[in-house]
Amino acid sequence: MALFSALMVITSKNPVYSVLWLIITFFAISGHYILLNAQFLAVVNIIVYAGAIMVLFLFVIMLMNARQEGPTGSKRWITLAGTVSGGIFLLVLVAALKDSELKARTAMVMDGQIGLIKVLGNELFTRYVVPFEISSILFLSAMVGAVVIGKKD
Amino acid sequence: MPINYYLFLSLALFTIGMVGVLTRRNAIIIFMCIELMLNAVNLLLVAFSKMHYQAAFEAGQVAGQAGVDGQLFVFFIMVVAAAEVSVGLAIIVMMYRNVHSVDINFLNRLKH
Numbered sequence: 091m092a093l094f095s096a097l098m099v100i101t102s103k104n105p106v107y108s109v110l111w112l113i114i115t116f117f118a119i120s121g122h123y124i125l126l127n128a129q130f131l132a133v134v135n136i137i138v139y140a141g142a143i144m145v146l147f148l149f150v151i152m153l154m155n156a157r158q159e160g161p162t163g164s165k166r167w168i169t170l171a172g173t174v175s176g177g178i179f180l181l182v183l184v185a186a187l188k189d190s191e192l193k194a195r196t197a198m199v200m201d202g203q204i205g206l207i208k209v210l211g212n213e214l215f216t217r218y219v220v221p222f223e224i225s226s227i228l229f230l231s232a233m234v235g236a237v238v239i240g241k242k243d
Numbered sequence: 244m245p246i247n248y249y250l251f252l253s254l255a256l257f258t259i260g261m262v263g264v265l266t267r268r269n270a271i272i273i274f275m276c277i278e279l280m281l282n283a284v285n286l287l288l289v290a291f292s293k294m295h296y297q298a299a300f301e302a303g304q305v306a307g308q309a310g311v312d313g314q315l316f317v318f319f320i321m322v323v324a325a326a327e328v329s330v331g332l333a334i335i336v337m338m339y340r341n342v343h344s345v346d347i348n349f350l351n352r353l354k355h
Contacts, residue, residue: 172265232326
């Protein structure tokens with residue numbers, strides 16, 4: 091389901107449909123997080139991506155009224171070349187990782203404590219408190235930067 | 244669940260995002276494909292985190308903290324992606340205001 095909706099993201103002509111398919115993709119990925127018992131990340135993924143970021147994308151698309159691609163739509167050979175090179179990339183990576191020593195390893199599903207908010211928060215505010223503060227400063231600067239860029243000059 | 248499945252799933256998602264970046268002309272869709280690639284990496288990080296946790300669990304350790312780092316990295320990636328999206332969309336809006344297009348064929352020169 092994630093793969094199908096991800097394919098629809100890049101094949102939809104209308105950018106609004108593309109955004110909606112991307113939201114479905116994010117929900118599918120959140121489903122995988124829940125399956126891996128990473129509940130905090132699943133909730134954060136839905137709130138941040140499917141909620142905030144996608145609404146931002148929709149706002150921008152509707153603000154620009156950019157329904158169709160411009161007069162220079164995708165040229166056929168660019169599409170072909172991109173698809174072929176992507177396929178080759180996938181082929182190389184799959185061939186490289188198919189016989190790796192990871193094959194016997196399994197990921198713990200539907201169990202385990204580390205995805206819970208208690209453990210993650212404890213770790214985040216003890217060992218990772220400095221990166222956390224730095225990321226808050228990054229957020230502040232990104233906010234100021236977005237306002238400055240978006241300001242009419 | 245074998246880690247291979249997650250590996251190939253996120254490889255496929257990443258490749259789809261890459262193909263989208265290579266083929267589409269709309270700057271917003273290219274941006275969305277970058278988000279898709281980030282999410283593929285996130286999924287793989289969470290899967291590896293759980294793999295690490297299970298390895299520590301089976302080794303008989305207390306397994307309290309093993310693998311927490313991966314999930315926290317995913318959290319930080321999400322934070323950085325949110326900041327990146329806000330700035331990037333502001334840039335796209337500004338370029339649209341100047342050029343009246345989001346087609347990257349028209350945006351290939353940095354001045355107008």
